[in-house]
Amino acid sequence: MKALCWQGVNELTVERVPDPRILNAQDAIVKVLLTTTCGSDLHLLGGYIPSMRAGDVIGHEFLGQIVEVGSEVRRHKVDDRVVVCSIIGCGRCWHCEHDMWSLCENSNVKPALTEMMWGSDPAGIFGYSHALGGYRGSHAEYVRVPFVDYGAFSVPDGVDDMNALFASDAAPTGWMGADLGGVRPGDVVAVWGCGGVGQMAARAAILLGADRVIAIDKYPERLAMTERHIGAETIDYTRTDVIAELKERTGGRGPDVCIEAVGLEADATGPQRVYDKAKQRLGLELDRPFAVREAVYACRKGGSVFVLGVFAGLVDKFPLGAIMNKGLTLRGAQQHGQRYIPRLLDLMDKGELRTAHLATHTMTLDEAPRGYDLFKNKKDGCVRAVFRPWA
Amino acid sequence: MNRAVLGAVTVGGIGVGVTRWLTSRRTKARAVREAGRWMMVTINRDPDEVVPDGRLPEPLARLGDTIEVQVREAPGGRGTELGARPLRPVPAGVGEVLARLEGEDPRQAVRRALRQAKCLIETGEVLRPDEQPDRPTPTGRIVDLAAQRAGGEGRL
Numbered sequence: 128m129k130a131l132c133w134q135g136v137n138e139l140t141v142e143r144v145p146d147p148r149i150l151n152a153q154d155a156i157v158k159v160l161l162t163t164t165c166g167s168d169l170h171l172l173g174g175y176i177p178s179m180r181a182g183d184v185i186g187h188e189f190l191g192q193i194v195e196v197g198s199e200v201r202r203h204k205v206d207d208r209v210v211v212c213s214i215i216g217c218g219r220c221w222h223c224e225h226d227m228w229s230l231c232e233n234s235n236v237k238p239a240l241t242e243m244m245w246g247s248d249p250a251g252i253f254g255y256s257h258a259l260g261g262y263r264g265s266h267a268e269y270v271r272v273p274f275v276d277y278g279a280f281s282v283p284d285g286v287d288d289m290n291a292l293f294a295s296d297a298a299p300t301g302w303m304g305a306d307l308g309g310v311r312p313g314d315v316v317a318v319w320g321c322g323g324v325g326q327m328a329a330r331a332a333i334l335l336g337a338d339r340v341i342a343i344d345k346y347p348e349r350l351a352m353t354e355r356h357i358g359a360e361t362i363d364y365t366r367t368d369v370i371a372e373l374k375e376r377t378g379g380r381g382p383d384v385c386i387e388a389v390g391l392e393a394d395a396t397g398p399q400r401v402y403d404k405a406k407q408r409l410g411l412e413l414d415r416p417f418a419v420r421e422a423v424y425a426c427r428k429g430g431s432v433f434v435l436g437v438f439a440g441l442v443d444k445f446p447l448g449a450i451m452n453k454g455l456t457l458r459g460a461q462q463h464g465q466r467y468i469p470r471l472l473d474l475m476d477k478g479e480l481r482t483a484h485l486a487t488h489t490m491t492l493d494e495a496p497r498g499y500d501l502f503k504n505k506k507d508g509c510v511r512a513v514f515r516p517w518a
Numbered sequence: 519m520n521r522a523v524l525g526a527v528t529v530g531g532i533g534v535g536v537t538r539w540l541t542s543r544r545t546k547a548r549a550v551r552e553a554g555r556w557m558m559v560t561i562n563r564d565p566d567e568v569v570p571d572g573r574l575p576e577p578l579a580r581l582g583d584t585i586e587v588q589v590r591e592a593p594g595g596r597g598t599e600l601g602a603r604p605l606r607p608v609p610a611g612v613g614e615v616l617a618r619l620e621g622e623d624p625r626q627a628v629r630r631a632l633r634q635a636k637c638l639i640e641t642g643e644v645l646r647p648d649e650q651p652d653r654p655t656p657t658g659r660i661v662d663l664a665a666q667r668a669g670g671e672g673r674l
């Protein structure tokens with residue numbers, strides 16, 4: 128079959144690779160109908176996530192049709208139209224049972240690297256390096272889905288493919304940020320980043336009853352899209368002092384909940400941009416935490432900061448003093464999609480959550496390297512490039 | 519094995535069935551105290567499902583009398599803490615590094631078996647890694663080696 132393979136830093140090619148096979152009785156093979164770029168892939172492309180191997184198939188946010196099931200699959204059958212969570216969860220370990228699916232104890236079959244890096248191993252993720260299980264990704268004609276009874280969700284008839292696609296990753300990630308960030312009715316919520324994830328976090332905050340939601344980015348088309356499709360206010364961080372602006376808009380308090388949806392390749396203005404970029408190049412610092420730092424300073428006393436952006440290792444100049452003295456709660460996670468996807472599909476069915484606008488570019492799998500160039504460099508207003516392997 | 523009974527006999531950290539299973543190896547066990555730390559996993563099931571009638575889960579049973587095992591109820595309703603360690607002496611220093619690279623440190627097999635036992639008991643099967651397209655490159659080989667060993671490495 129055809130697949131998009133990582134070959135090295137900033138190098139992607141479309142290759143012929145063997146078709147996936149059922150390897151476990153609880154597996155299914157899914158024919159991929161739609162599969163999309165995610166900000167997390169950019170960290171793979173940039174070489175920030177260790178343990179990629181040339182030839183690895185990337186991609187983890189996808190929708191398709193089941194074409195084969197293992198002998199122990201109970202909840203799905205051939206021909207089901209499903210959206211699949213980017214995170215693989217077994218459904219029966221302690222963390223899965225407690226709805227913390229990205230902490231699944233059985234789905235990362237290569238746990239050593241992350242145990243060394245982080246102290247223990249989180250769940251496996253499709254197409255996201257050998258540190259996170261070495262699973263082949265979804266930018267392919269077919270993909271093997273382990274524990275399919277838990278990770279795949281039938282799409283309601285009333286929801287079209289392009290909306291349902293983002294129930295795989297962007298929408299549940301954003302929802303988790305707002306939910307576990309503790310958004311309550313009446314809150315003011317700030318979201319850093321207006322990519323797919325930030326927009327979904329902003330929408331979730333609104334649906335959870337936030338009084339005001341303020342989203343921050345620099346790309347005019349992303350800011351405009353967030354105002355128009357999500358219904359949030361925005362700030363262009365290149366035109367103003369974000370912390371001062373947030374204070375002014377929140378009666379001097381700062382936002383109650385701050386959601387960071389930027390990640391380790393954050394951009395910044397001012398001296399920290401030069402300082403952290405240089406340290407990252409030299410390998411002295413692994414990640415650039417600009418948006419997290421800003422969120423911590425901006426957050427109201429006693430508020431909460433949720434880190435949705437992906438970080439791999441160590442950061443420098445981290446304002447621990449502000450966290451301690453302002454009584455902040457700091458949390459983060461890879462998404463617990465299985466916990467939220469049924470509710471999100473339901474909201475889509477009711478028309479309360481729309482995501483199709485994120486798909487600014489649609490193309491074949493052969494064009495995927497160009498899709499990543501558009502997405503990575505934010506060219507031509509690209510927010511998500513969606514590939515159709517069977518077009 | 520009844521849960522209450524097991525709770526009572528695990529004071530020393532060893533379940534009834536497994537204690538019996540271990541007695542014959544007590545001498546050996548003493549000789550290799552250096553085998554060191556127990557490697558532990560917590561399994562989200564009651565002890566009587568983890569070691570029914572004292573029988574070890576398949577992946578550990580396969581290691582036969584090369585290991586010793588302990589079983590105890592986990593606190594807070596988290597299931598069972600299952601531990602194992604090799605009975606034969608484990609390499610140290612440079613020998614350890616070499617043995618691990620070769621995949622011959624006995625702890626690697628024990629770690630892998632513990633993880634497999636957990637997956638088997640919790641999900642009904644041992645999850646298999648995806649097949650890799652076969653095109654080794656120099657850096658790919660390092661990743662391959664690390665990945666192959668990954669089931670038997672880590673902090674566990």
Ligand SMILES: NC(=O)c1ccc[n+]([C@@H]2O[C@H](COP(=O)([O-])OP(=O)(O)OC[C@H]3O[C@@H](n4cnc5c(N)ncnc54)[C@H](O)[C@@H]3O)[C@@H](O)[C@H]2O)c1
Binds near residue numbers: 168325344345510
């Ligand atoms: N936690 C999870 O499970 C999960 C899931 C999906 C994605 N992610 C992560 O979320 C992050 C965002 O993903 P995405 O797909 O939306 O990516 P994206 O690249 O489309 O969007 C990131 C946005 O952040 C903006 N940005 C950069 N620096 C900023 C700053 N200092 N302040 C405000 N905005 C800034 C960029 O302009 C860009 O629009 C990535 O790190 C990704 O890895 C996490």
Ligand SMILES: [Zn+2]
Binds near residue numbers: 165168188296297
């Ligand atoms: Zn993603």
Ligand SMILES: [Zn+2]
Binds near residue numbers: 217218223231232
């Ligand atoms: Zn699990």
